[in-house]
Amino acid sequence: MNKPPERYDVVIVGGGPGGLAAALALGRARKRVLLCDSGPRRNATATSLHNFVTRDGATPADFRRIGREQLEEYPSVEARDVRVDSIAGGRGDFRVALSTAEAVAARRVLLCTGMVDEMLPLDGFRELWGNSIFQCPYCHGWEVRDRAWGYLALPGSVGHMVPFTIQARGWTSDVTLFTNGLPLPDEGRAQLGAAGVRVVTGAVSRLVARADRLASLALADGTSVACDALFVHPPQHHVPLVSTLGLALDDNGYVKVDPMRRETSVPGIYAGGDVATRGQSAVFAASAAVQAAAMINLELTMDLAAGGALP
Ligand SMILES: Cc1cc2nc3c(=O)[nH]c(=O)nc-3n(C[C@H](O)[C@H](O)[C@H](O)COP(=O)(O)OP(=O)(O)OC[C@H]3O[C@@H](n4cnc5c(N)ncnc54)[C@H](O)[C@@H]3O)c2cc1C
Structure with missing residues (x-):
């Protein structure tokens, strides 16, 4: 008999400033999170990252290393270097296929996939x-x-x-x-x-x-x-995964989200960071993703309360 897929409250796709910040917020809220990160990092060619308070001048690699280390404090967060290949299902029960050929289940999905500069x-x-x-x-x-x-x-x-x-x-x-x-x-x-x-x-x-x-x-x-x-502001495009999800885009081609809840046009899929705005910086990405994380946490807890299933 096949083993049932591992179940998470939230799968976060992308481990840049947005994804790391959202994982921290959700970990601190005791949600079960899988953070998946794989592929090119937007600021990979920069020697240092600036204008992020307490991290001004850090290398992009150090920024991510410290972010990952701080997540280790929260046992309900798993961070993996793995690509998300596809997302199926719907709000409350997504099936997320990973590049390792595993599939996991998630109640919500948060896209922090960044953008690709051409x-x-x-x-x-x-x-x-x-x-x-x-x-x-x-x-x-x-x-x-x-x-x-x-x-x-x-x-x-x-x-x-x-x-x-x-x-x-x-x-x-x-x-x-x-x-x-x-x-x-x-x-x-x-x-x-x-x-x-x-x-x-x-x-x-x-x-x-x-x-x-x-x-x-x-x-x-x-x-x-x-x-x-x-x-220069070169054209940008989405990573392949985002283009397969049928999400509504804004006039500039970024993923359209509700400004408060940061939910996309597909119920249960949220977005934060560069993927959803031309206003792009590490601190903006972290902020937007934490906002999404807080709204997801609120909804998940309300769902549990409605079902009489709060621990
Ligand atoms: C050259 C350069 C220098 C910059 N310098 C600064 C700076 O000094 N200060 C500053 O504030 N901002 C800077 N920025 C902007 C900043 O890097 C971005 O705004 C910020 O990284 C956006 O964070 P994010 O989390 O949205 O996306 P990203 O940092 O791009 O992270 C997204 C991650 O998701 C991964 N991913 C994508 N698809 C998948 C998938 N299917 N499965 C798993 N993982 C996936 C990507 O590979 C990537 O690792 C710079 C940008 C560039 C291009």
């Missing part, structure tokens, strides 16, 4: 991502303050180019907007002029690095512009 087809982009090419000035701006900054506009991020580059002036007086051939409205050009942001409209053809750091951007017209730190 590397731009520019030579050197992948190598410089996280080292001289960044997505967030709060994360890495301080380390490159007063240096030559650039912002590379892309079709999906034209709305950011004016406010982002004006904001960047708070970190350095040397800011260049590379519109990369994309249109810049007159009003935006005037705002940038008033803020002292240089505008370069030509197509960017190449990234020029020196000693493994970005040095300049070469343009298709043969000129080049010095740049020590390039900020």
